[in-house]
Amino acid sequence: MRIAVVPGDGIGLEVVPAVLPALTLLDDRFGLDLTYETFDWGAERWLDEGVGLPPGALDLLTTDYQAILLGALGDPRIPDMAHGREILLGLRRGLDLYVNHRPFTPRDTRQTVDLFRENTQGLYVGVGGTVAQSGRTAVAIDECVYTRETVEKFVRYCLRALRDSGRERVTLVHKSNAVPHTGQLWQEIFRTELTHFAELRGAEEYVDSFCYHLVRDPSPYEGVIASNLFGDIVSDIGAALMGGLGLAASASICPETGYGLFEAVHGSAPDIAGKGVANPYATATAAALMLDHFGHSEAALALRRALTATVHSDVATPDMGGHGTTTTFMADVMERLEKDSTDGSDRSEPHA
């Protein structure tokens, strides 16, 4: 496993270095053959050199690495997030990471919802412009672009993944009544692809109604398929149902190449950056998703188990109502991992 590590900005610079020693410990215990190198792509470099994703970065990533562990991007000194778009969207599109898997486990139901978000198209393609930027004549346009090829391969991948993990229900989230062109393309493809998966029961919901039902009772949902924008928004609701943004992680993958980018759902959290209190749980869970992706499910399970125990202890970070810091949280996780490896005492199934 050759991993490119990009801490990025804000709390990304705190949580990513805090999580790496746990990966090293798991490497020693499970023989993961893990190597990683850290890259300084983020706001500082953008402000110093005007460089976001350096020239040749995508070639380097595809030849020398198999995955990226990312912190977060975002800095108040760059209000238009130009560097973040170049790096994050550059990686997603440049590596064709069109599947974004954002599982979340609501604390009331303890049943994981597998949310899949299309990751490269839709309103995030950057097509559009402005005619006069301010004043009464201002016009601003962002185009939503979807291609049949991408939606088909995305939906097919999600349905296969859901079926293979024993899921029975899948919901397409859309807004085809108000956004008919792309909405109807998604519906048509979803219905057609679903006919090849007899094990799955499909449903379709307007995104507004879906959000309402999800917040009231998430238990009927097992698999959820959404476009780029809707998936982005819904996943923050998922994080809230888990107990906070500090808990939710995601995997962006290209099924054809196997390449993956693993990161927390949260951003750079400028309001708490530098205070040492950021919750590293989400980034550590992203690392667990990475281990799963490479077939190291035992190592992933050990990490999840330790994280679950720590997040319910006193050293939980303040966002979870605890008194811990990023450092004491991960120190506790490491202690549990070490104890687990010597006496195998903790065999419980983890849940966030």
Ligand SMILES: NC(=O)c1ccc[n+]([C@@H]2O[C@H](COP(=O)([O-])OP(=O)(O)OC[C@H]3O[C@@H](n4cnc5c(N)ncnc54)[C@H](O)[C@@H]3O)[C@@H](O)[C@H]2O)c1
């Ligand atoms: N993938 C990414 O890199 C990504 C995602 C979302 C936002 N952003 C960027 O991050 C910056 C800040 O965005 P925002 O404030 O809207 O969202 P945010 O996710 O950074 O923070 C939202 C709230 O959640 C809290 N929070 C987030 N992560 C936490 C953690 N690990 N531990 C404890 N509390 C946590 C923050 O303190 C804040 O109150 C912006 O520049 C935004 O564009 C980047």
